[in-house]
Amino acid sequence: MANGESPVGADAPAGGFVQLLTPDGERIDSVTTADGVTYSVDFTDGEYRELYQDLVTVRRLDAEATALQRQGELGIWASLLGQEAAQVGSGRALRPQDMAFPTYREHGVLYTRGIDPIMPFGLFRGVDQGGWDANKYKFNGYTIVIGSQTLHATGYAMGVTMDGKTGTPDGEAVIAYFGDGATSQGEVNESFVWAGVFHAPMVFFCQNNQYAISEPLERQTRIPLYRRAAGFGFPGVRIDGNDVLASYAVTRAALDQARNGQGPTLIEAYTYRMGAHTSSDDPTRYRIASEVESWKVKDPISRLKAFLTKQQLADDTYFAEVDESARKLALDLRERVLAMPDPQPVTMFDHVYPNGSPELDQQRAQFAAYEASFEGSTH
Amino acid sequence: MSRIKEFTLPDLGEGLTEGEILTWLVKVGDTIELNQPIVEVETAKAAVEIPAKWGGVVTRIFHEAGTTVEVGAPIISIDTDPGAGPVPSAESLAAVEVAPEEGSVEPGMIGGPAPGGRTAVLVGYGPKTATAKRRPRIGTPPAPATAAPATPPPAAAAAAPAPVTQPTPASSRPPAAAPPAPTQPTPVTPAQPAAAPAQPAARPAGPVLAKPPVRKLARDLGIDLTMIAGTGPLGSITRDDVQQAAATASAPAETTVTESIVTQQAPATAAVFDASREQRIPIKGVRKLTAENMVASAFTAPHVTEFLTVDVTRTMKSLERLKSRPEFRDVRISPLLFVAKAVLLAVRRHPMVNSTWSAATNEIVVKDYVNLGIAAATQRGLIVPNIKDAGRLTLRELADALTALVQTAKSGKTPPSDMSGGTFSITNVGVFGIDTGTPILPPGEAAILAFGAVRPTPWVHKGKIKIRQVTTLGLSFDHRIVDGELGSKFLRDVGGFLEDPEAALLSWT
Numbered sequence: 001m002a003n004g005e006s007p008v009g010a011d012a013p014a015g016g017f018v019q020l021l022t023p024d025g026e027r028i029d030s031v032t033t034a035d036g037v038t039y040s041v042d043f044t045d046g047e048y049r050e051l052y053q054d055l056v057t058v059r060r061l062d063a064e065a066t067a068l069q070r071q072g073e074l075g076i077w078a079s080l081l082g083q084e085a086a087q088v089g090s091g092r093a094l095r096p097q098d099m100a101f102p103t104y105r106e107h108g109v110l111y112t113r114g115i116d117p118i119m120p121f122g123l124f125r126g127v128d129q130g131g132w133d134a135n136k137y138k139f140n141g142y143t144i145v146i147g148s149q150t151l152h153a154t155g156y157a158m159g160v161t162m163d164g165k166t167g168t169p170d171g172e173a174v175i176a177y178f179g180d181g182a183t184s185q186g187e188v189n190e191s192f193v194w195a196g197v198f199h200a201p202m203v204f205f206c207q208n209n210q211y212a213i214s215e216p217l218e219r220q221t222r223i224p225l226y227r228r229a230a231g232f233g234f235p236g237v238r239i240d241g242n243d244v245l246a247s248y249a250v251t252r253a254a255l256d257q258a259r260n261g262q263g264p265t266l267i268e269a270y271t272y273r274m275g276a277h278t279s280s281d282d283p284t285r286y287r288i289a290s291e292v293e294s295w296k297v298k299d300p301i302s303r304l305k306a307f308l309t310k311q312q313l314a315d316d317t318y319f320a321e322v323d324e325s326a327r328k329l330a331l332d333l334r335e336r337v338l339a340m341p342d343p344q345p346v347t348m349f350d351h352v353y354p355n356g357s358p359e360l361d362q363q364r365a366q367f368a369a370y371e372a373s374f375e376g377s378t379h
Numbered sequence: 380m381s382r383i384k385e386f387t388l389p390d391l392g393e394g395l396t397e398g399e400i401l402t403w404l405v406k407v408g409d410t411i412e413l414n415q416p417i418v419e420v421e422t423a424k425a426a427v428e429i430p431a432k433w434g435g436v437v438t439r440i441f442h443e444a445g446t447t448v449e450v451g452a453p454i455i456s457i458d459t460d461p462g463a464g465p466v467p468s469a470e471s472l473a474a475v476e477v478a479p480e481e482g483s484v485e486p487g488m489i490g491g492p493a494p495g496g497r498t499a500v501l502v503g504y505g506p507k508t509a510t511a512k513r514r515p516r517i518g519t520p521p522a523p524a525t526a527a528p529a530t531p532p533p534a535a536a537a538a539a540p541a542p543v544t545q546p547t548p549a550s551s552r553p554p555a556a557a558p559p560a561p562t563q564p565t566p567v568t569p570a571q572p573a574a575a576p577a578q579p580a581a582r583p584a585g586p587v588l589a590k591p592p593v594r595k596l597a598r599d600l601g602i603d604l605t606m607i608a609g610t611g612p613l614g615s616i617t618r619d620d621v622q623q624a625a626a627t628a629s630a631p632a633e634t635t636v637t638e639s640i641v642t643q644q645a646p647a648t649a650a651v652f653d654a655s656r657e658q659r660i661p662i663k664g665v666r667k668l669t670a671e672n673m674v675a676s677a678f679t680a681p682h683v684t685e686f687l688t689v690d691v692t693r694t695m696k697s698l699e700r701l702k703s704r705p706e707f708r709d710v711r712i713s714p715l716l717f718v719a720k721a722v723l724l725a726v727r728r729h730p731m732v733n734s735t736w737s738a739a740t741n742e743i744v745v746k747d748y749v750n751l752g753i754a755a756a757t758q759r760g761l762i763v764p765n766i767k768d769a770g771r772l773t774l775r776e777l778a779d780a781l782t783a784l785v786q787t788a789k790s791g792k793t794p795p796s797d798m799s800g801g802t803f804s805i806t807n808v809g810v811f812g813i814d815t816g817t818p819i820l821p822p823g824e825a826a827i828l829a830f831g832a833v834r835p836t837p838w839v840h841k842g843k844i845k846i847r848q849v850t851t852l853g854l855s856f857d858h859r860i861v862d863g864e865l866g867s868k869f870l871r872d873v874g875g876f877l878e879d880p881e882a883a884l885l886s887w888t
Contacts, residue, residue: 067414071432072389280392282425285795374514 011298015224017238017270020245023298025306031246033237039249045313051244052308053322054088055301058108060326061117064334065107065124069279073337074124078105082242082274085300086207088112089247090269093255094175096138099160101153101176104142105207109177113139117329121337128343131351147185150176150204154191157200157258166201171259175203175251181212183228184220192232192266201258203251204229204266207241209273214286229266241271242300272298345371382460385453386432392424399447399663400454401426409437410461417455420448435459447663588615600625665760676822680736680857684817685866689874690838691717692848697880701774710778714850715753715807718830719777721876723749723770724887726803729869732826733802736859743860752804752821753781755788763821764793765801805830815853825860828873829853850877 011023018031018039030040043051062080069077080087087108094100094113102109104120111117115137123130123142134140143149153176165172182188183206195202208225210217221228229236237254239246247269254265272295276283283292308314349364388398401419405411414430417437421427439456442448587604589597593616597604600621607624609616662670694717701707726733726749734745751769755762764787766772766780787793803825806818809832818827831851838847854870861869876883 064414067430070389070391070427070429072387073432075390076393276425279427280424282427282795285425285799288796289794373516375517 012240013224013238013270015227015238017240018246018250019240019243020249021240021243021303021307023242023303025303025310027245027307027311035235037237037253039246039253041245041249043245048304048308048311049314049318051088051092051248052301052304052314053325054092054108054112055084055244055304056322057326057329058084058088058111059301060323060330061111061333062107064330065121066275066279068334068337069124074121074279075126076279077124078278079273079275080105080107082272082295082300083207083209083269084108085244085304086205086239086241086247086269086271089244089249090175090205090251090267093248093251094138095173095255095259097165097170097172098255098259099134099138099140099153099156099172099174101140101149101156101174102142103146103149103177103179103182104144105179106142106177110139113137115139118333118336121333122340125337125340127340129351147178147182147187150178150182150188150191151194152176154195154200154202157195157202157264158198160201161198161261166259167261169256169260171201171261173201173203173255173258175205175255177205177207179212180206180208180210180217180220180225181215182206183225184212192229192234192264195264196232196234199261199263201261202264203254203258204264205251206266206268207271208268209241209271211273211277211283211287213277213281214283216287224268226266226268234264234266236266236268238268238270241269242298242303244300244304382435382463383438383456383458384433384435385456387453388420388448388450389429390450391420391422391427391429395422395424395450397447397449398422400442400444402444403440404428405431405437405440405455407437407440411435411437411457431457433457433459436461447661588613589617590615593618593621597621602628665757665762669761672822673819676820679738679822680820681859682817682820682855683858683861683863683866684853684855685863685870686815686851686853687870687874688849688851689878690840690847691833691850691877693879693881694877695833695848706775707778710775711782712778714809714833715805715830716774716778716781717877717880718805718807718828718873719751719753719769719781720774721873721880721883722803722805722828723751723777724876724883725869725872727770728872728887729865731865732856732861732869734825734860735802735823736825736857746802748802750800750802752801752824752827753784754804754806754818755785757788757791757793759791762788762793762798763801763804764788764797765804767800803827809833809850815851817853818855820855820857824857826854826856826866826869828870829855852877 012019018033020028020031020039020041022028030038032038059081065074065077066079068074083105087106088111091100091109091112094109100106100109100113107117107120110119119132119137120130120142122128130142132139132141140149140152143152153174157174160166160172160174176191178188188204192204194200195204206225208217212220224238226236226238237250239250241247250267254267257263257265272292273283274292274295305314305319346364346368349360349367352360390396391398398420399422401421403418405415405417411417411431411434413432413434415434416428417431418429419426420429435457437455438458441452441454441456448454588609588611589604594604596602596618597607597616602621602624604616604621607616607620608614610620611617660666691714694714698712698714698717702712730745730747731743733749734743737744748768749770750765750767752763752765755764764784766777766784769777769780772780784793784797787797801821801824804818804821804827806816806827807830808816809830812832814834815831816829818829820827829852831853833848833850835846836849837844838849839845840847852870852874854866854873856866856869872883876887
């Protein structure tokens, strides 16, 4: 895979990227990198439509969450607006046995894993700790600490190798998501070292959305991020992060490399965070409107819609149906979020040890007695 | 559950306590949809649009644009079922459902139960008074300050988990609002006998028992803890004890002062010096920001200001010649353009004045680019938008940028991005007819130039006294970075350019 120059798309940054669908909706059959690796996709008409539906649904649910935050129903929300293609493409490339380690923004990956989108809302509403069964969903907890999940993922991937589950076409692979800002973290660099040295079945998927909160990319790196991989001894490739087809094709290939025992890959999905870092952030304070405008024309959904229209794979009736179905899902999500019960204070002791401990039980009893000492208490 | 729902201002960004209503996007009587943007609110963190939480018809807007509203206060009410016939009158609605003006009622309760049976307590952070949050204990003797409430305070109902059968707001409201004011659990009620000033004798001997936050509160309020009798466990002093002591200590003192003033003033002219002749302006927005920046800068960067009076007759003539050139025919240019150019060229010769003292990293950050700030007086107050990378602009581009910057500032539309990242600023006090000043550095900048009025002045020119166009420049600089020598050289160069721009251009560039 390419450590040198990637092929140049029409709107690519210096050094190029892998692009299979242009912003105008033109399909590029296949792309071969400088290292001679060829990427392409072979989707049926229905699969193209499904990808479109994924993108629209993920964006609509995200918009509903942003509204819920503004209405005081969520404490905070990290919007994925603009990054749908990177997430949906890579998420759809995962096989059921693959394990994903997300950040707090990977709502699109979560959705493509077939998980009920409500799962992370308890965390953002502050009614649970976001602790779901990572093994059941093959989807680790949302990690708030920047970059730490790459170490967890690498350790997990090394474990997969020790279990003898790599080295076959049906082996397991692990994907870790992180952002451009995380590449400056020690943890991410350490995980590169470990994954590289131990040949871990890993895909490092970096969504370079150009900003680490307010810090622009030029303060993170002097070279394109995908080229960092070369120093750690594994391949790096940059993709057009707003192209769901490129995201799918390259991630699928990298995962297959990993599951076949060929070691890790770094994918840099070159994209843009169209919204704020989180609902507590005001991006107009650090970036200019013309820059945001220049990314609007690269929108991941409109290019796929243009493609579907040009190829006569879908018509306005279909698009309206997709919108309506996404709207209903969003309303359903809203109602279920509003219905989430507030936790009882005593439940904070429930998730410390799997089987409790004498000291913890004592603390729980003391706290319950204290709570019960108030009038109107239900304890 | 009422079909009229009130939307309270949520905490929009992790720990905010208030927001300013910028613009209402809907008005009373409008039919709105779920998630339709209804209002723009600016908080300390961001200006955001709030989408409607329910569809329906707007029945009331509580605060006009420009008001600063506390988190948890109602801002709009919406009839969620307008098709169901007429709404009860506004008076009965207020009585039944809202009563936001009654201080003891938690604003979060007013919306009634939210969908799904969740009690709609205050979103974001709780009400401000500690007493409203505190639930009464079972079987403990009531503390003096909270003595007497016959019924549980409204907070108790709000803090309890949602009962199986949710009482409607109509049924729960009257008991909460019914108790007359004196029975409200207010921490400081002078009328209560228990609130009498504590005597030193009442305190048991030995060290004072009080938790650190209480000690801090006492220090902040100037209360001597050894003079208070504690009512907490083991005789420890509680927050309420301190607040009570503060209230009883300050009340008589204020009275005395007022009386003495009145006695002194009354016989003379009977002039009134009270609130009726005072205007109280909330400190917020640009004024607040300006104040914070000025204080931060004035008390961290040691300022030095130097002055230079220069003959700018040649600059004024060059300006006239420039105006007649076709390239500059359609742009308004002023001496400020030359001052800006002089600064940009002088910065190139003395880059250190275009730098930042970074205490956090223990570095002086010298910038290769000049984001040239121009102080502008606007209706909203002083703002200092800057021209990004002004050093790269041609003179014509610089003239255009200056014009655009001033026009945008005057129309109040300067985006925040234009106001951040400045590296060197100019304040054009001359437009007010002022000769010069000692400007305060914008935070993060090492120097700022004041450009005074240009006046015809008797001046020694080529050995004779002539009437020349003269102005005074004032340069303030951060003495941590810029020494007197560097500041003087820089100011001398700016002055030198203005005295003879053409010669300076030829010799410097």
